[in-house]
Amino acid sequence: MSDDIGLFTDPDVEERRRPVKRDRERDTARAKAKKRKKTILWLVVALVLSAGMGGAYWGYLELRGIGSYDDYAGSGEADAIVEVQDGDVVSKIASTLYDNGVIASARAFTEASKTDGRVTSIQPGFYLMKTKMSGQQAVARMVDPKTRVPAVQIVGGLKLTDIKVGDKTVKGIYSLLSDASCTEKDGAKKCLTPDEIKAAAEQTDPVALGVPEWALADVKRAEPQYRLEGLIMRGVYQVKPGVSAVELIRSVIVSSATKLQGFGIPNGTMNTGFRPYEVLVMASLVEKEAIEKDFSKVSQVIYNRLKEPMQLQFDSTVNYLLGQPHIRTSDADRARQSPYNTYRSFGLPPTPIGSPSQQAIAAAIKPEGGDIMYFVKCQADGTSCFAKTFDEHNANDQKAQREGIY
Known part of the structure; x- marks a missing residue:
């Protein structure tokens, strides 16, 4: 017998059925939401992998020397001083040249260097380069011995100032630093004079000159013309041309202080x-x-x-x-x-x-x-x-x- 109007329906049984139905609907909704989240997550992963594969492929092309790269044409424009540090490999030198505006891309230098084995023998020091050089021109200039700024060689017993020996002159440290300070611009050579360097050494605060703390009191007590004597010990010094006299002296004093520390002072x-x-x-x-x-x-x-x-x-x-x-x-x-x-x-x-x-x-x-x-x-x-x-x-x-x- 049908019970369309609910005369024979047990109210308690019906009440128990409703929560079961609601639970099923809720579970279904949760399952759908979870599925949507998984779908979105996989889409994100796929995008990341795609980008990564694209980057890896680009890197592969770079390593294989495939693809284009920026490069300037010509032998350059303005002067630029770049420093090669001890241990720098070709790729690091290329990055330094790029950072200083010498080349349009590091790749321009590394590609050009493949035809000149001398690049792997570039020594630490400062090099007088030009901005906006082609990779080929930059390689040619870097391996030219004339491009490298000569290092300053300080021998044992050398004084700050020149010594006259008969009709000859033994150059002192100030004169040697003067020689290393020279740069060329538009064909004109410009150097700090020994007197300019001497004046900076005598008149500048010793702290600004890089005098180490253990020597400060004695240096301040000494007569100005003698106060830096001995603080530049025997050795080879790389000097950046084109800087001020104070910067020049400071770089050498700081380098010497490091050497002195390594040899037991203080x-x-x-x-x-x-x-x-x-x-x-x-x-x-x-x-x-x-x-x-x-x-x-x-x-x-x-x-x-x-x-x-x-x-x-x-x-x-x-x-x-x-x-x-x-x-x-x-x-x-x-x-x-x-x-x-x-x-x-x-x-x-x-x-x-x-x-x-x-x-x-x-x-x-x-x-x-x-x-x-x-x-x-x-x-x-x-x-x-x-x-x-x-x-x-x-x-x-x-x-x-x-x-x-x-």
Whole structure:
């Protein structure tokens, strides 16, 4: 019998059926929503993969040298100084050239370099290039030895200023820096003069010049013309042309400070009984007074005489102010009153008297040992004879004179 009007329907049973129906509808809706989310997620993944594959394919084309790239035509326009650092490979050099506006794309350089094996031998340093060069022209210019700015070679014992030797001039550090500062623009050569560099060295705040903290107090006390002496140690320095005199000096002082730190100043001086700057002064004296094999012995003489105390009596300190090479001094020279005249003054001179080498620094930090007090050059090759007493020293001195050593 039908019950169209619901006369025989159990209300409780019907009520129980309704939630079941609603649950099924809700589950169906959730399933559809989840399916839509999965579809969207897969679409996103597909787009990412597509883009990635496109990028990978483009990279593949680049690596294979397939496809076009930007390149300028011609030999360039304005001057541009670029730096190649130690360890730079061809691709890094190409990026540096691009960043400095030399080439239109790194690819222009790397492609052109494939026909010139000399590119892999490009040395660290500064190169005088042109903006907007073709890749081929940039390669040709980079491998040309004339393009590289010559490095500054500082030898042991070199002074800041020139020394006159007869009718010849031994260039000092300021003159060498002047030579390295030159640039050419529109065919005209422009350089900082030695006097401009000297003025900047003497008049600029030492902190702005990069003087290390351990030397600041002594540098500030020193007379301006001598205050940077010895802070540029022996070595090779890459100098960027076209910069100001202050920038030029600072770059060399900072580079030298790094070298000095590697060779024990200041950290290696703690057990010497002397301040780092005093050790630097001693190293400069050792450099001037002896040949390398005698460095540690001369250093020991310095230690022993300072301990006495006893005047050092070094001709090299007298000649430093006289602007003379390392030769013997006259009675008149030794009679001059000066803190650099170690025949009249006790202790160390107020500044170094030249550029020390790594070997001289090592000797100043760790002297030979023993109680030697005197030395004199006694052989033609510069070898010195050492003595503990003045009588021994006098005998060595007279023998050297008889043999014509000096």
